[in-house]
Amino acid sequence: MDNYPALNLFWTMLWLFLWILWFFLLFKVITDIFRSHDLSGWGKAGWTALVILLPYIGVLAYLIARGNSMGSRDRALAAQAEGEFQDYIRKAAGTEQQNAGPRHVDELARLADLKNSGAISEDEFRAAKAKLLA
Known part of the structure; x- marks a missing residue:
């Protein structure tokens, strides 16, 4: 690989992109855990511990178990923010x-x-x- 500097640059950029993508996904899952109102305190603690101690397995399990409701919470939050913004504009x-x-x-x-x-x-x-x- 040392003979192909462009290929080294490509692999470096790919790994950097995947690393940033991983952290984005990890933070998205952690914020969704704490934003979720249907999880109890113990549920939040359990998911947080799983995601921090076994990050790859924890994030994958969270996305499989709660991925659909994660999208619903995002849409509800966006709708609430839009409503508050419209109320502010009217006021x-x-x-x-x-x-x-x-x-x-x-x-x-x-x-x-x-x-x-x-x-x-x-x-x-x-x-x-x-x-x-x-």
């Missing part, structure tokens, strides 16, 4: 009950549609608009 934009601006815009659009369709006259439109904006 920051003031579209909750403190600010009636969006409702006024909808009402004005509805009034304009009624005026354009001939259901109300120009005078009725102006009166309703003045009442709405007052």
